Amino acid sequence: KNEVEQSPQNLTAQEGEFITINCSYSVGISALHWLQQHPGGGIVSLFMLSSGKKKHGRLIATINIQEKHSSLHITASHPRDSAVYICAVRLWSGSARQLTFGSGTQLTVLP
Amino acid sequence: DGGITQSPKYLFRKEGQNVTLSCEQNLNHDAMYWYRQDPGQGLRLIYYSQIVNDFQKGDIAEGYSVSREKKESFPLTVTSAQKNPTAFYLCATQKTTTQETQYFGPGTRLLVL
Numbered sequence: 010k011n012e013v014e015q016s017p018q019n020l021t022a023q024e025g026e027f028i029t030i031n032c033s034y035s036v037g038i039s040a041l042h043w044l045q046q047h048p049g050g051g052i053v054s055l056f057m058l059s060s061g062k063k064k065h066g067r068l069i070a071t072i073n074i075q076e077k078h079s080s081l082h083i084t085a086s087h088p089r090d091s092a093v094y095i096c097a098v099r100l101w102s103g104s105a106r107q108l109t110f111g112s113g114t115q116l117t118v119l120p
Numbered sequence: 121d122g123g124i125t126q127s128p129k130y131l132f133r134k135e136g137q138n139v140t141l142s143c144e145q146n147l148n149h150d151a152m153y154w155y156r157q158d159p160g161q162g163l164r165l166i167y168y169s170q171i172v173n174d175f176q177k178g179d180i181a182e183g184y185s186v187s188r189e190k191k192e193s194f195p196l197t198v199t200s201a202q203k204n205p206t207a208f209y210l211c212a213t214q215k216t217t218t219q220e221t222q223y224f225g226p227g228t229r230l231l232v233l
Contacts, residue, residue: 013162042221050208052224095162107153107178108222110162 032096124225143211152194
């Protein structure tokens with residue numbers, strides 16, 4: 010079983026819709042990251058969370074440490090939001106050196 | 121212009137050939153990482169380096185080698201011992217090895233002929 014599970018694997022939405030991508034993990038973590046990968050392959054870090062909620066523009070990330078769950082929300086979605094969204098966790102049990110990644114959620118926003 | 125550069129963008133390898141992927145950074149970050157990405161899978165760590173002249177194996181190091189002779193550079197060699205090298209390779213850096221954001225390069229796509 011993967012230590013980091015994302016859902017859904019694929020998501021298609023109409024422009025303007027509110028989008029939620031979920032990430033669940035099975036072990037204790039010290040931080041959780043949300044990343045965005047564009048079709049060309051480059052990856053950008055969106056958020057790093059250890060508790061609560063963070064907001065940047067139309068993106069909101071939340072984490073519930075007790076439930077081992079995080080969500081990434083996109084409000085007023087736009088076709089330029091189409092990308093793969095990746096959840097990654099930094100485990101307490103491992104050293105601080107590495108992240109464990111989910112397999113990603115492919116988001117397509119249609120005009 | 122600060123950032124991470126990876127070259128080449130596409131690389132073709134013949135059977136039995138070693139190839140080297142370049143990763144250069146001018147962010148003055150201590151830590152550097154190499155990841156492999158396969159379709160439908162999460163990124164997997166190949167090697168990482170916390171300081172110059174030191175590097176550690178990740179989860180899938182077999183068939184790969186690295187060096188860290190300069191802070192700015194962390195090249196990855198895919199050797200002929202790597203039986204399934206076709207993948208997307210991403211280099212990343214981090215300011216230190218404590219809990220901070222990782223920054224990713226644009227990636228190199230390796231194809232075996």
